[in-house]
Amino acid sequence: MFIKDTQDLEAEVALLESRLQDARAQLAASEYPSPPSSWTVKEQYNNSNNHKFTTSSRTSLHALLLLSDSALPLGSFAYSSGLESYLAHNKSSRKSPIASFHRFLKLSIASIASTSLPYVIAGYREPSTLDTLDNDLDASTPCIVAQRASIAQGRALIGVWERAFRVSFAAPGSRATGDVEAAIVAIDDLSNALKSCLEEDEDLGPKGHFAPLWGVVCRAMGLDLQQTAYVFIMNHAKAVLSAAVRAGVMGPYQAQNVLASQELQDTMMKRIAREWNTPVEEAGQVVPALDLWVGRHELLYSRIFNS
Amino acid sequence: MRKPTAPIPSPFESSIAKPGQGKVVLSLLPPNNPTLTTLTYKYPLKLVPRTGGFVPSPDSSVLSDTRPSNPVHLYLLTYGGGLLPGDHIEVSITLEPKTRMVVTTPQGSTKIFKTTPNNAGTTPNVIKGHRDQMPANIHISDMSQQSLDVKIGRQAALCYLPDPSVPFQHSRYAQVQIFTVDATAKGSDRSSLCVLDWVTQGRTSRGEDWNFHFWRGRNEVWAEDDQGKRRLLLRDSVILDDESGDLDATPVSNEIEVEDGAKDEVEDAAHDRNTALSKPADMPPQAPAGLTPLNIIAERTRPHGVVGTLILSGPVFEALGSFMLKQFQSQPRIGSRNWSDHAASSVPEPSLSHKGDVTWTAARVRAGFVLVKFGAKDFETAKHWLGGLIREEGSVIREFGEEALCCL
Numbered sequence: 001m002f003i004k005d006t007q008d009l010e011a012e013v014a015l016l017e018s019r020l021q022d023a024r025a026q027l028a029a030s031e032y033p034s035p036p037s038s039w040t041v042k043e044q045y046n047n048s049n050n051h052k053f054t055t056s057s058r059t060s061l062h063a064l065l066l067l068s069d070s071a072l073p074l075g076s077f078a079y080s081s082g083l084e085s086y087l088a089h090n091k092s093s094r095k096s097p098i099a100s101f102h103r104f105l106k107l108s109i110a111s112i113a114s115t116s117l118p119y120v121i122a123g124y125r126e127p128s129t130l131d132t133l134d135n136d137l138d139a140s141t142p143c144i145v146a147q148r149a150s151i152a153q154g155r156a157l158i159g160v161w162e163r164a165f166r167v168s169f170a171a172p173g174s175r176a177t178g179d180v181e182a183a184i185v186a187i188d189d190l191s192n193a194l195k196s197c198l199e200e201d202e203d204l205g206p207k208g209h210f211a212p213l214w215g216v217v218c219r220a221m222g223l224d225l226q227q228t229a230y231v232f233i234m235n236h237a238k239a240v241l242s243a244a245v246r247a248g249v250m251g252p253y254q255a256q257n258v259l260a261s262q263e264l265q266d267t268m269m270k271r272i273a274r275e276w277n278t279p280v281e282e283a284g285q286v287v288p289a290l291d292l293w294v295g296r297h298e299l300l301y302s303r304i305f306n307s
Numbered sequence: 308m309r310k311p312t313a314p315i316p317s318p319f320e321s322s323i324a325k326p327g328q329g330k331v332v333l334s335l336l337p338p339n340n341p342t343l344t345t346l347t348y349k350y351p352l353k354l355v356p357r358t359g360g361f362v363p364s365p366d367s368s369v370l371s372d373t374r375p376s377n378p379v380h381l382y383l384l385t386y387g388g389g390l391l392p393g394d395h396i397e398v399s400i401t402l403e404p405k406t407r408m409v410v411t412t413p414q415g416s417t418k419i420f421k422t423t424p425n426n427a428g429t430t431p432n433v434i435k436g437h438r439d440q441m442p443a444n445i446h447i448s449d450m451s452q453q454s455l456d457v458k459i460g461r462q463a464a465l466c467y468l469p470d471p472s473v474p475f476q477h478s479r480y481a482q483v484q485i486f487t488v489d490a491t492a493k494g495s496d497r498s499s500l501c502v503l504d505w506v507t508q509g510r511t512s513r514g515e516d517w518n519f520h521f522w523r524g525r526n527e528v529w530a531e532d533d534q535g536k537r538r539l540l541l542r543d544s545v546i547l548d549d550e551s552g553d554l555d556a557t558p559v560s561n562e563i564e565v566e567d568g569a570k571d572e573v574e575d576a577a578h579d580r581n582t583a584l585s586k587p588a589d590m591p592p593q594a595p596a597g598l599t600p601l602n603i604i605a606e607r608t609r610p611h612g613v614v615g616t617l618i619l620s621g622p623v624f625e626a627l628g629s630f631m632l633k634q635f636q637s638q639p640r641i642g643s644r645n646w647s648d649h650a651a652s653s654v655p656e657p658s659l660s661h662k663g664d665v666t667w668t669a670a671r672v673r674a675g676f677v678l679v680k681f682g683a684k685d686f687e688t689a690k691h692w693l694g695g696l697i698r699e700e701g702s703v704i705r706e707f708g709e710e711a712l713c714c715l
Contacts (some may be wrong), residue, residue: 284544295668
């Protein structure tokens, strides 16, 4: 009897939870009519509640997990995106390092969203323009520190795609629709262009910047645009938090706490929604101070990160 | 040096004359005579040329094989010394090969006057001397805009060191400056440009501290070849947006015109409104301390009262670019210690370095561009710092004369 009651209660809790989730998803959807809601991801894969677990959603879930894995060998751990320099420039805030870090995280997400996310989205929507996007992002990156970081991760992404993912996601005979095919061709073209220009060409050749490539690779691997944008920003937040742990700002549990927080989710969603329809020509730096911190990373006497 | 020889058409006859538009073509007539073959402009814009102010000495030029042509100085003016809501300034300048031009704004600063969102179309505007009937769309109508389009031919050079833009409280402003250089020119034949773009927190004397609505400055350099194919070489884009327009696309905001003392309340109100709408109501407030900015633009520019960018490219500014890089790299290391016996155990914090309250960075990006970005506590500090560096290096004054630096 007692056990049965408990089970009933548990079932009720599960039901209420799923209702809460639905309500939140609706709220998020109404708040951002076209742009994304993180909850749709959850909803889509919540296969215990409904039985719509299809092959395509499994493939896309698999790709999503691969691309959001912190073990994805892009070398993101080597970059603090200006955090290290920020800490060095704002020593007065050492009394409250956590508050100071929260400020940085918020600025950093706003900045990556305003400068790079339009390129991610454009790469996803129009993979065939990858070479132009690559050139334009290179032209728009104001300091070599950020440029090096972006190029290194972009080329690493090409490497992972070619050595690991391509064989599974672009296998001959697989059901590659036109768009996915275009994305695969775009990556191949850029990769070939990178290989054929071995520094002997001047500095205006293809570079392999991370943001537009991310959009194209996600397209090739079957993610939808919302997932692509969300994972891009999420990975950035993860990298900054990971850098914060290693820089001694906070402990790993606290970092996970921040990563899981509603605050961070709201910030990310707000920034994605803001840039959803920003054309790349309108992309720009909303945090001018961040350019200065990143650019002055080179002046640090000692440093543990590459940016 | 005499006045430009070609007839200067009356600005009132011009066929392109829409309000605020202006067009300038600088040609080099033989043997070596820089001449403004076109000069038109229309109210509220005013373009005033001056030639003969400065003659570079033949051996001063870095382009030793050709004697540089004398720079023509163009003053860019607007009536009233700034831009009112709805003003749209559109200037197009063509520098034909081997010509040189200095562009300055001799009005102290480019004032961006405030916008009054709600009474724009209906009630009489509070701004005295308002020039235009407002269009219906508020987000276009209340924005001041300025676009500058400069084509720089081979061996030509533009030196554009204007005053900073000073956006007043509640103003909206967007500026696009596009520079096109000759893609076919190589080496010392390349086009040269020096462009400064800077913005301040507003009128500090009236307590303004980044509390305008919107300011965007976009600078692009394109290379164009003889087939007309264009390629983006550099884009520098800064967006300072208080994001007050995000959630109310239709002008239903309850913002009211307030005097300076009450502005904090408005900011608080705006902030509360933003956070209230962007956060589900059932979430506990968990903003950590220090994360409750009064003003989103100030938060993103802190601790600076002025931010800016200097773009240098081409053979004429090569020396200045290298000088800036060297200066940047020779700044004291941040966080280093002085190990000598009789010194204090640590060097001063970076913000107290020998450049005073200027935080800056310089990088050679691509296509030989040198990009200098800076932030300083106020306009005077930035002006003295940048003017000091450019004067110390000296090549701008040798090539263009002291008047090129009249805004610094």
